[in-house]
Amino acid sequence: MRNLWIYISKHNAVILFFIFFASSFLLLINNNSFQRASTWNSSNVWVASQYQKIQNLKDYLRLRAINDSLASENGRLLNLLPQKDSSESKGLTKVVDTVSKQQYNYYTAKVINNSVRQKNNYITIDKGSLQGIKKGMGVLGPNGVVGIVLNVSPKFATIQSLLHSETRISASLASNRAFGSLVWGAGNFNSAYAVLQDIPNHIKVKIGEKVVTSGYSLFPAGIPIGTVSQTGMKGGDNFLNIEVKLATNFATLSYVNVVNNAFGAEQKALELSNKTE
Amino acid sequence: MERIPLHIARFFGLVFIQLFLLKNIGFYTLSTPYIYILFILLLPFKIPNWALYTLAFCCGLTIDVFHDTLGLHALACTVLAFGRILFLNLTISNDALETEPEPSLSIMGARWFLLYGLLMAFLHHLTLFTFELFSLSNFGGILIRSILSAFFTLFLMLVISLVFYRKKAR
Numbered sequence: 001m002r003n004l005w006i007y008i009s010k011h012n013a014v015i016l017f018f019i020f021f022a023s024s025f026l027l028l029i030n031n032n033s034f035q036r037a038s039t040w041n042s043s044n045v046w047v048a049s050q051y052q053k054i055q056n057l058k059d060y061l062r063l064r065a066i067n068d069s070l071a072s073e074n075g076r077l078l079n080l081l082p083q084k085d086s087s088e089s090k091g092l093t094k095v096v097d098t099v100s101k102q103q104y105n106y107y108t109a110k111v112i113n114n115s116v117r118q119k120n121n122y123i124t125i126d127k128g129s130l131q132g133i134k135k136g137m138g139v140l141g142p143n144g145v146v147g148i149v150l151n152v153s154p155k156f157a158t159i160q161s162l163l164h165s166e167t168r169i170s171a172s173l174a175s176n177r178a179f180g181s182l183v184w185g186a187g188n189f190n191s192a193y194a195v196l197q198d199i200p201n202h203i204k205v206k207i208g209e210k211v212v213t214s215g216y217s218l219f220p221a222g223i224p225i226g227t228v229s230q231t232g233m234k235g236g237d238n239f240l241n242i243e244v245k246l247a248t249n250f251a252t253l254s255y256v257n258v259v260n261n262a263f264g265a266e267q268k269a270l271e272l273s274n275k276t277e
Numbered sequence: 278m279e280r281i282p283l284h285i286a287r288f289f290g291l292v293f294i295q296l297f298l299l300k301n302i303g304f305y306t307l308s309t310p311y312i313y314i315l316f317i318l319l320l321p322f323k324i325p326n327w328a329l330y331t332l333a334f335c336c337g338l339t340i341d342v343f344h345d346t347l348g349l350h351a352l353a354c355t356v357l358a359f360g361r362i363l364f365l366n367l368t369i370s371n372d373a374l375e376t377e378p379e380p381s382l383s384i385m386g387a388r389w390f391l392l393y394g395l396l397m398a399f400l401h402h403l404t405l406f407t408f409e410l411f412s413l414s415n416f417g418g419i420l421i422r423s424i425l426s427a428f429f430t431l432f433l434m435l436v437i438s439l440v441f442y443r444k445k446a447r
Contacts, residue, residue: 012326012327013326013359013362013363014359016326016327016330017330017355017356017358017359019330020330020331020333020334020351020355020358021352021355021356021359023334023351024334024337024348024351024352024355025348025352026348027338027341027347027348027351027352028346028347028348028349028351028352028408029348030348031347031348032346032347032348032349034411035349035408035411038411038412039411
């Protein structure tokens with residue numbers, strides 16, 4: 001306490017200065033409209049700029065929520081457009097294959113979830129059993145094969161993508177119709193390449209040759225899958241492993257067509273009777 | 278102690294001159310004299326700090342009441358009192374503080390008094406004009422105005438000091 005008094009008396013000029021300065025300053029800004037206005041305005045400006053900074057930070061942190069709200073707003077506005085029913089009402093397009101008299105039904109659907117980086121990739125679309133999607137239907141993209149419908153709910157369906165270690169699609173070379181099965185994930189997990197297996201050794205394969213669906217399974221014949229990018233990869237004893245560059249860019253997939261083979265059930269039942277015999 | 282009536286008379290005289298003579302005198306608003314600070318400058322050496330601050334504050338407040346700028350001159354005079362304490366501590370030895378009554382022209386000599394008056398007037402005017410405009414955006418203008426006004430004030434101080442000049446009794 002004594003030291004405090006010594007300190008105060010030693011520096012009394014400075015301390016008194018601050019006391020008198022503060023009181024006169026208060027007098028000044030309380031009794032003079034201009035100074036008061038400037039003081040409050042500048043402090044308000046300062047406070048407002050601090051608020052602005054905090055708001056900027058908050059906005060940045062809330063970007064995800066804002067994006068979500070904007071996206072849902074977009075969706076709401078899209079629903080108000082006259083074409084809102086287009087994809088649903090035109091969902092069923094009948095394509096009559098006059099050569100083989102087979103009938104395929106196409107359903108247009110929008111991709112709402114997608115993955116390309118996993119070992120087993122799935123795609124979710126916004127059409128389900130209400131729109132006639134059933135398990136096991138084939139799925140085509142604008143450029144070629146995409147995958148097979150795996151599970152169906154009333155409004156959604158998941159697709160086992162071509163980029164799935166379990167997916168096997170019957171494919172053939174466009175030039176000589178030699179067929180094998182197309183698999184993905186054997187060795188590499190690059191979303192741009194798949195492997196065509198079980199092509200016999202004696203078949204001559206050219207790089208750049210088209211690989212299409214064989215027509216033996218879900219898909220109509222001749223749907224493009226990709227092009228041969230590398231030949232002669234040794235797989236087993238008598239078969240070639242051919243690397244195929246996929247025609248579909250799975251990472252940017254936005255609309256797909258689900259294809260229904262109307263005679264598929266009949267074909268399957270017939271083939272099943274072979275085994276039971 | 279016997280000089281207290283002199284200080285009181287000086288206070289009223291200077292405030293009177295300031296309020297009724299110098300209020301309307303100026304040089305194109307560039308140079309405005311504030312001669313009343315001479316009262317604070319000429320307060321005795323031995324005055325305690327609290328009394329100095331109080332007198333300076335009250336002197337400024339008196340001017341404020343008449344100028345309708347409550348607090349402005351009081352603030353400038355507070356700064357001036359602080360500057361006075363600093364200046365006297367730096368330039369005058371302790372024994373001079375003991376023997377001499379007050380820092381006037383006739384006692385301290387022309388050179389010291391000119392520097393003292395000019396610096397103190399400049400400090401006071403700079404504070405005054407800064408807080409009058411309440412913004413540093415035109416600081417160059419404030420500076421020029423303060424310097425010119427300080428010279429004007431110093432000139433008036435010299436005039437008054439010479440009128441009351443008394444030969445230093447050695």
